[in-house]
Amino acid sequence: MTEKIVVGVTEAPVTRRAVDWAVRRAAHRGQQVELVSVVGGAIGAVGESSVMATVLDAHRHMLEAEVARAASSGVHITTRVVAGNPVNVLVEESANAALLVIGSDYRGPGSGPARGAHGIRVVAASHCPVVVVPDIDIHDRTGVLVGVDGSPVSEGAIRFAAAEADRLGEPLIAVCVWTPVTAPRNAAMVYPELYLANMQRTAEENLALSLAGLRAQYPDLVIDERAVKGYPAAVINALAADAKLAVIGTRGRSAVARFLLGSISHEVLQRVATVTVITR
Incomplete structure (x- = not known):
């Protein structure tokens, strides 16, 4: 390369x-x-x-x-x-x-x-x-933020972010955002506590699996795991506002869609909050 x-x-x-x-x-x-x-x-x-x-x-x-x-x-x-x-x-x-x-x-x-x-x-x-x-100006900020969703694209983003965090001597902030099933606005929707707890647990397990092996590869790297309820682009940009670097993955290029970004990466870039790396 x-x-x-x-x-x-x-x-x-x-x-x-x-x-x-x-x-x-x-x-x-x-x-x-x-x-x-x-x-x-x-x-x-x-x-x-x-x-x-x-x-x-x-x-x-x-x-x-x-x-x-x-x-x-x-x-x-x-x-x-x-x-x-x-x-x-x-x-x-x-x-x-x-x-x-x-x-x-x-x-x-x-x-x-x-x-x-x-x-x-x-x-x-x-x-x-x-x-x-x-x-x-990001001079006084700390941390390298990476979005995690368990996909192969996310794995590439994690590798890039971990290497950058280790190089910079910054903590790695790994965030997995989970979003409840969306109900119509006029629906009187109350999410069962069991459902919310299971969604949170699934996100936490997803993080653990996605980050497995990083601590052995980067023994001095501080890893901050966060499973957060919300909308991915909004959560990522809110956390990125305090970070030195953000890394997110996007799906690969195709002959038809090579000028299109995934909705999350597109929305993150519309309100980019720090130096942001888009990986594949």
């Missing part, structure tokens, strides 16, 4: 946070970083070539400034400026990357959705895990 981290670079202020995150991880793991800036909008109009030349040159200078800013890290950083469709270019780049890092200008509740359609499509179609970095 390649050890290259690809970062999608734009003029947005959050780009600095995305580049910094990628460079720190690369420095710690001995990886390389490639900064990619995509210039879209070209249609081949008469006189467009001179405009594109000027714009491409401006993007090169932008990337050079980022390389200079990260020079003290010691990380090997390369740059690429590409003319094309941003989604397609970044998805193609992800095929030869260990991680794809993109920024989000989301700044918390009240600031609008985390990503527009382009960002969601990049995450959904990527060949490698995608790291979404919001424009939020």
Whole structure:
């Protein structure tokens, strides 16, 4: 597997946070970083070539400034400026990357959705895990949060999260969210205590099975297991608001649905609360 981290670079202020995150991880793991800036909008109009030349040159200078800013890290950083469709270019780049890092200008509740359609499509179609970095200061936060549901996709997320928590010296917060069967709003529904207790117990057992073996693999890792009643996306983002990193899995890519995310991962990214990794 390649050890290259690809970062999608734009003029947005959050780009600095995305580049910094990628460079720190690369420095710690001995990886390389490639900064990619995509210039879209070209249609081949008469006189467009001179405009594109000027714009491409401006993007090169932008990337050079980022390389200079990260020079003290010691990380090997390369740059690429590409003319094309941003989604397609970044998805193609992800095929030869260990991680794809993109920024989000989301700044918390009240600031609008985390990503527009382009960002969601990049995450959904990527060949490698995608790291979404919001424009939020996470310096004083603790913990690596991972969503657990017992699926093979969840197992991949757990492996990634455990490795990151161990690398960062942070506790691993493993959360399994269970949701009672939904009744119509006008139904006078009272859930039996036995049903609720069994749902809680099932979630706790699911956590225990999913995390089995982690303590032997990472003997110094602190693992905080939480089985929580609620709606998954809401619970994950509420807990992620205090975490340094969140990791969730999404189903694989298919020819028909490769631009679609699972509902939970999509909703998490709409209100992304910390640096969030989407694995497969």
